[in-house]
Amino acid sequence: MPHVTSLLDVWRMLEECAPGHVRRPSKHVWIVRYDGRTAVVPLGPHGRRVDPDIETGHIRSLVRAFGIESCARQILELN
Amino acid sequence: MAETNAPVTSPDVLPAALPLMFTYRDMVMGDGFLAEVQAINGRALCVTEPNGEVWMYGVNPGGMAASGVDLESAHAAFRRAFSEVLVDFMLESRSFAEFERTVSAFFEQTNAAFEADWLRAVDVVRAQNVTIGLLPKMSAEAARAIRVASHAVPRAIDNIPQAQAQIAA
Numbered sequence: 001m002p003h004v005t006s007l008l009d010v011w012r013m014l015e016e017c018a019p020g021h022v023r024r025p026s027k028h029v030w031i032v033r034y035d036g037r038t039a040v041v042p043l044g045p046h047g048r049r050v051d052p053d054i055e056t057g058h059i060r061s062l063v064r065a066f067g068i069e070s071c072a073r074q075i076l077e078l079n
Numbered sequence: 080m081a082e083t084n085a086p087v088t089s090p091d092v093l094p095a096a097l098p099l100m101f102t103y104r105d106m107v108m109g110d111g112f113l114a115e116v117q118a119i120n121g122r123a124l125c126v127t128e129p130n131g132e133v134w135m136y137g138v139n140p141g142g143m144a145a146s147g148v149d150l151e152s153a154h155a156a157f158r159r160a161f162s163e164v165l166v167d168f169m170l171e172s173r174s175f176a177e178f179e180r181t182v183s184a185f186f187e188q189t190n191a192a193f194e195a196d197w198l199r200a201v202d203v204v205r206a207q208n209v210t211i212g213l214l215p216k217m218s219a220e221a222a223r224a225i226r227v228a229s230h231a232v233p234r235a236i237d238n239i240p241q242a243q244a245q246i247a248a
Contacts, residue, residue, distance in 0.1 A: 002130070002146070003128075003132075026170055027167050028164070028167050029160075029163065029164060031168075037141075037188055038142050038181075038185050038188065039143070040160075040164055040167075055132075055146060057128070057144050057146050058144050060134075060136070061136050061141075061143060061193075062142070064136075064141075064190050064192040064193055065142040065190050067191070069192060
């Protein structure tokens, strides 16, 4: 059973750990930009639903890409 | 006496972390042009998580990941995701130059945390002579490059995608 994270929880985490980040949905992924860096997160099953579950591995990649892992782990379960 | 440095061949069981390098070629259609993207010696770390999921975490590019039930499916998912990200970058680009800048920056962006894990995994590959089936090896120090070229007209060879992966050693 894959570990998943609510996308809304991811956004709440980014509001705290990556203030000023910019995110926009595209055809296949959310494109998230912060501090001159870019990371992508899947839209989730069935496309652009409001609060899909995202496999947590994508979030691990994102928080490490942005250098915000320690902050993120205080808010989300990333294991 | 056991042979020293005998290869650890694991066709079915992956090491906990396997350092990979990949070379991909994609053709992406823009408004009035074709863009050829060659990602040469990109880096990714293939991790078998405690729950059995196999994840490919991008090191270069450092901002993406994909998963599967095994190495082959995880790499296929990563390859597909990379192509999709290129399309999404093209959709937001207003010119070839902008697309080139976006793609180049994305590929060159190193995920430092996973890079540290990748380098440690390279040390393990070298120390234990890790092999995975027929997956070839590549020097971990091989030069990395991203080439984005604009083409005015399509070519027959553009029909042939490219995807190569090697163990970084």
